[in-house]
Amino acid sequence: MNNSQQRGTTGRSQVRRAELIAIGRKLFADTSYDALSVDDIAKHAGIAKGLIYYYFKSKRGYYLAIVEDSVAELVARAGGETDLPNAERVRRTIDGYLYYAEHHQAAYRTIVTGGVGSDSEVLAIRDAVREELVATIAEGAYGHRTVPPLARLALVGWLSGVEGITLEWIGGLAARAAAGAGAAAGAGADGQPDHAQLGALLVRQLRATLTVIAEFVPQCPAPPVPDGDLVPVTGSS
CATH class of the missing domain: 1.10.10.60 (Homeodomain-like)
Structure with missing residues (x-):
């Protein structure tokens, strides 16, 4: 603390x-x-x-x-609603993550980039939130927060991709807002995806990652795909 x-x-x-x-x-x-x-x-x-x-x-x-305040808010939003079924919890985690990034863009950039960059304590805070998010996804996918090293590496790789995609996305939202189109206008003529479209993309990418993990780590079988799994939850507040 x-x-x-x-x-x-x-x-x-x-x-x-x-x-x-x-x-x-x-x-x-x-x-x-x-x-x-x-x-x-x-x-x-x-x-x-x-x-x-x-x-x-x-x-x-x-x-x-x-940084600590921003991290606490992001983790709380992404990791909430633990009483939901596993697949639903994963979708909610992704949705909460995107909602936070969309509505707290400056704080999200601080968390993901580490801000100062050379400050080891700031980087440790950033790494801690990544570990928590990976554990949250693992629990939603497999029912437990700890997974074998290879499976963890695959989830870390997916999350790293999520961070890069999300940074690019909120950059597009900011550019749109600066041009007067409105940051929350949804997908438009400029081709920028809205929250729901990006959520669907990230859920699909996670599903592919879980399938690959199952091939290399038999003790981590890919969870079954429930109806509507590829459609993200929207409308968080």
Whole structure:
């Protein structure tokens, strides 16, 4: 746990801290870590820089709190609804993942790219969320979170592809929004897929990955394909 989480235990302090984290997500999405000073952050937030030190102790502590907060939200959305049947849970996981990326684009980029890049603690946070997502998919596919190394590598490879595809997708959404078409307009003349189409693609790719895993790792048989398995859940909120 980031030491900054020891600060701000009252309701008002928690709200203020959350507000600062939301501001930080936007600032670090548009500006590199090294290019922003605590003075810059305080100016953009309209606060005294002492508040940054009070809640987060340092700029690095502030940045780590932003990453940790983003990761917790992504994992919670992607890994929710554990009482569903396995196949449905997998689909919900993918849908929740895409919903988060679509509606929290700056935070998603921070999580996937590692933000600072050379900061080992930031990269460790990023790797931890990848491990959690792989375990969530494994549990949905096989009923348990731990799988043999070869199966795990295949799932990691699929997730790496998901990250690259999703980054490209939200980049297209941002470009569309900048052009005035609206980020949530769905697939249009520009050929950009909407949430449902991309979800269907990722589910199909996962199904193919699970089939290949079954060929190499007999103890991980491909789950049966239920009716509608290739159609993603949509309309998350």
